[in-house]
Amino acid sequence: AILPPVKLVKEYLNESFILYKPKDIVAGDFYWIAPIDETKAVQTNSTKIDHRILFAAADCTGHGVPGAMVSVVCSNALNRAVKEFGITNPAQILDKVRELVIETFEKSESEVKDGMDISLVLLNTSTYEVAWAGANNPLWIISENELQEIKPDKQPIGKYAAIKPFTSHSIQLKKNQCLYIFTDGFVDQFGGTQGKKFKTTNFKKLLISIQDQSMDKQKEILNSAFENWKGHLEQVDDVCVIGVRI
Known part of the structure; x- marks a missing residue:
């Protein structure tokens, strides 16, 4: 129930895809999207709308019901971080989300080691x-x-021994570049002739090999590759x- 409708995704990210394959009927992985529209005055007294969109791929501890x-x-x-607290910077959003998540879990009786890995993008579709x-x-x-890799902070959203603020990265993209965010389910899948993990190196090669295809x-290619490997x-x-695709 928490997944945004495909129509919303396509409205803001028209050249995009989401490959979403839960292991069970319900899942620990989810994708999330939140449009942030701002009206900016420009010198001609007219207004220019800058479309900014937040989107994320997230992986929560466990799969199935837990x-x-x-x-x-x-x-x-x-x-809440975006709508209630009005935060738009991805690193600050993750800081706030961690605070809220820890707060929620601390109210529950059991010792909670649960958390989330996430990749969170704020894209300005005009610039x-x-x-x-x-x-x-x-x-x-x-x-x-x-393939350019922007590395994440090595800490989850949740309780962690060495908590530090999340790092914000700024990147200026060019038309036609493709960006990808994902959880670890694809690369961790066992399969092939020897029943081994798909691995990150193969995933990189696969994405580079299909970069010129439509989203x-x-x-379609990723889904087939996954199913064939599995x-x-x-x-x-x-x-x-x-x-x-930008």
């Missing part, structure tokens, strides 16, 4: 500027056969991959 319960808490915290922050999950940018076609083996984890 994972889904944690994901509801985390998704609510994202909504192609990106602000980004990640908890354990990176941001990949692909153009002209090269819908990319989704074969008759059980799906290990929820899968969530988001691709956006």
Whole structure:
């Protein structure tokens, strides 16, 4: 119930795909999107609308019902950080979300080690500027056969021994570049002829090899690659991959 409708995603990110494959009926992985529209006065006295959109791929501890319960808490915290507290900077959003999530779990009786890994993008669709922050999950940018990786902070959203503020990264993208955020379910899937993990290196190669395809076609290819790799083996984890062409 917490997933945004595809129509909303396409309205703001028209060249995009979301490959979402829960392991069970309910999931610990989720994707999230929140439009932020600002009207800016320009010198001609007319107004220019800057469309900014926040979107994320998140992975909460566990899958199935326990994972889904944690994901509801985390998704609510994202909504509150943006709508109630008015935060738009991804790193500050993650700081606030962590505070809210820890607060929620501390009210429950059991010793909670639950948390979330997330990659959170703020994209200005007029200027192609990106602000980004990640908890354990990176941001990949692909153009002209090269993959640039922006590394995340190595800490989850949740209780953690060495908590530090999340880092905000600013990137100026160019038309036609593709950016990808994802959870670990795709790369951790066992399969192939020897029943091994798909691994990050193969995932990078796969994305680079399909960079010139339309986003819908990319989704199709990724889905087939995953299913072919998995074969008759059980799906290990929820899968969530988001691709956006600028």
